[in-house]
Amino acid sequence: MAGQSQADQTLDLVFDQLGLQGRPPHEKYAAIENIILQLQQINQETPINIKTTGSISEKLCKFGIPSSLEEQQRAFGKNWEWVGDMLLPGHPYDIAVSVKSFKAKERLLASGTGSLLTPTIGWGLFDDPSEWSEVRTRAYLYRGFIAIYMPQRTLEVVSRNSITVKNINDRALLRSLADFPSDLENAIFSDQRLSGRLDVRKL
Numbered sequence: 117m118a119g120q121s122q123a124d125q126t127l128d129l130v131f132d133q134l135g136l137q138g139r140p141p142h143e144k145y146a147a148i149e150n151i152i153l154q155l156q157q158i159n160q161e162t163p164i165n166i167k168t169t170g171s172i173s174e175k176l177c178k179f180g181i182p183s184s185l186e187e188q189q190r191a192f193g194k195n196w197e198w199v200g201d202m203l204l205p206g207h208p209y210d211i212a213v214s215v216k217s218f219k220a221k222e223r224l225l226a227s228g229t230g231s232l233l234t235p236t237i238g239w240g241l242f243d244d245p246s247e248w249s250e251v252r253t254r255a256y257l258y259r260g261f262i263a264i265y266m267p268q269r270t271l272e273v274v275s276r277n278s279i280t281v282k283n284i285n286d287r288a289l290l291r292s293l294a295d296f297p298s299d300l301e302n303a304i305f306s307d308q309r310l311s312g313r314l315d316v317r318k319l
Contacts, residue, residue: 123171126164130154141179145279148293151275152241152267159218169217169241170231174201177215177239180296184304184312200227206314207305209234211262216240220247224256224264227280231260232284235316239296245270250277253289257281261289262319263299267293 120128131137131152136144140159144151155172158164164172181189181204188205192212200212212234214227218241238261243247249271256264262283271279271292281289291299303318305311 121171122165122168123175123316125245126155126168126316127172127175129158142183144181144296145176145297148180149268151176152293155241156218156243161204166217170215173217173239173241174215175178176241177201177213177296180293180300182297182301182304185300185314188312197228198227204237204300204314205312205315206234209316211314211316211319212236214238218240218243220244220249225252225259228259228261232262233260235262235284235319237262237319238266239293240266242266242270245273245275248274248278248290250275251280251283253278256289257283262316263287263291264289265293265296283319285319287319 127138131144133154133203134147134150136147185204190203191201192199192203200214203210204213212229214224214236216224216238220240220242224238224240236259238256271290274290279288279290283289297317300314303314305313305315
């Protein structure tokens with residue numbers, strides 16, 4: 117459609133194929149694994165450029181953010197985009213989210229705040245389990261990552277040693293994309309004074 121970005125056109129095609137057109141964000145996110153399969157098929161037929169896949173990934177990630185966090189969510193300034201794609205409201209400090217597409221490479225590890233005072237969540241369509249050796253996975257802990265979300269199909273073939281790596285809260289560092297919305301929802305403070313903010317200790 118004229119005026120639409122390539123990312124929006126590609127997602128509209130996927131949503132049409134899956135019967136998700138016009139559905140609310142949370143329903144689209146619930147079909148994240150099928151969306152990824154469709155994107156991979158499209159990419160095999162006609163490779164999607166890196167910039168477009170990045171935009172698609174960010175849009176999909178935002179679909180998984182609970183509505184109660186949306187108003188306080190904000191983007192990094194242009195000079196700080198290397199840190200991540202958005203900040204989610206946390207207490208006492210906010211939480212960075214670094215979104216990548218099919219490959220983590222060095223870009224994910226080099227992103228983030230590098231500090232657990234303002235921890236980082238990684239989110240991606242990662243399709244290469246070899247990127248997640250135990251040594252490599254533990255390196256993310258030193259960069260202040262508190263969780264990394266990936267497709268269930270990838271997670272299932274990552275080595276068991278990597279799967280058992282725990283974050284500072286003694287929870288799995290590597291997680292399924294499907295768990296992203298509920299993990300955030302369960303970490304929102306119930307205290308009215310901190311309403312709409314995340315308790316890092318619960319992630």
